[in-house]
Amino acid sequence: MDDNEPGRRVARDVAGTGGLDGLQRLSAAIEALEERRTELVEELRRGRQATWEEIGRACGLTRQGATRRWADRLRARSFGLAVDSYQHGRPGYPQALIGSAVPREARRVLELGAGTGKLTRMLVDAGLDVVAVEPDPGMRDRLAAAVPKAAVRAGTAERIPLPDESVDAVVVAQAWHWFDQAAAVPEIARVLAPGGTLALVWNVRDETEPWAAELGALMHRSARQRIDTAPVPPAPFGPPERLEIRWEHPTTPAGIVDLVASRSYVIALPEAERARLLAEVEQLLTTHPALAGRDGIAMPYLTRCTRVRLG
Template identity: 65%
Template sequence: MLEELRRLTESIAEMEVRRTRIISRLRREHAASWDEIGRACGMTRQGATRRWSRTLHAGSFGSAVGAYHRGRPPYPRSAVEWAVPRTARRVLDLGAGTGKLTELLVEAGLDVVAVEPSAEMRDQLAAVAPRAAIFEGTAEHIPLPGADVDAIVVAQAWHWVDPAQAVPEAARVLRPGGTLSLLWNVRDHTEEWVALLDGILHQHTRQEIDTNPVIGTPFAAPERTEIRWRHTLTRQALLDMVASRSYVIVLSEPERRDLLAAVEDLLGTHPALRGRDEITMPYVTRCTRAHLPH
């Protein structure tokens, strides 16, 4: 009976993967609403969105990888210095994306391993950080042996993971005394035009991200800091940043077109932006780190 149960569990898992792929395609092609998907799955619209929308948003970046790399900001070097202990030699960039952080880690002279689930992003990553060892994987299933790295840095990605699986997996691959650091670049809304921009971006959905997450055992209590800085980018790069947001990628084409038009209108009319090809975006990088016991 145990063998029968094991086979049944494997079959259910395979069918769930197939169901998620079908739902992903339906939403990507705008072929079904969440109401329709919910009814087909025997649940409410709210139940369907709770179960799958986060997964679909997390997997949406591959279709906009070029815009993602052009538009997303780097990270201040002071954040990297805070996140990675001076004694660290081998560092894992987990959820590395297109390599915005990976480049800085390599430039710091570290032995860098980068793990990223998206094949399209790994291709971009390999181009910008050829000296990093790059693997397919997730925070829940890291393709490294135990006690393999001195530090793990997760930049702009921890909000996509399941902490119940990711925390023990991070602890597994870290050496005793190792450090897990989480970074987020957040636009500084205290500047008026940035607040207006965010109002446009969140017309359809507001992505709430916990940038001060609980990590929990076996890690010690987390330390936190904020670093304020400014990033200069072109008007086109700002539009690429907008287009690469997960909640923008999954909009219908008319909604996406209207949103981008509203951003262009802001760029063309606001006194702080009008007539400028280069724009300075204020950011706050929110940092959390926690250490394993020795």
């Protein structure tokens, strides 16, 4: 029997007599199957049950092809494994950001990749009607508990669970680099009202502070995630407006360890390597002259915001 015959039989059954209805059913089935395939890849990689080469072979891909297809997506979906560290270690945002990220005339705002609600709470407190979309169920549960006034929905930037032209502004904090932008840009444009805005936000550690630079060197020794924090979203969005805010996040030594533990590339490390990295971070915090013996630490940040207007 042809190796593809079971799949062809399923495809014929789903498509039925064909036509537009058959095409629609088949497209929905393909999407569901692809999501299930990604879940299986994720299970295999998290349990160290298969190498990328074995996964590629099972999917008719090379090792490089499988890595390109799924590695970034699996890192993006890894945060639910460290939701407590994420909540305790990640900073919030400076209050001055809200007026720049969301136009004064906006009333209904969509936050994509809302995580545990670090920015969501500030948007709600500013009197905005907020829809918070988050794909990870663990993060979403924490978000719903932390910000009960927000309308929390399951979804992604590529498939936003809202009708056309239903929000005045979209805000994305710490998440734009995870999106499939070819699919996300038209989806965001679809849900925005005419003239609506998209704001892309990142907190970046200010490594002009020597101890923060040493922390960054430790974190990036095994892996480094390079992120463009000044992107230029394509049409139908207009030219970007930029804002940078320098500020300090009050935290503790334990909070900094959680910050490191919540990074996707740290979550993905083998357990022994991850434990070794966190031990080295703890050693830095207890021995560096600027940090030793301190219960409270001010982590220096730059918050960068890019805002663009639809059309």
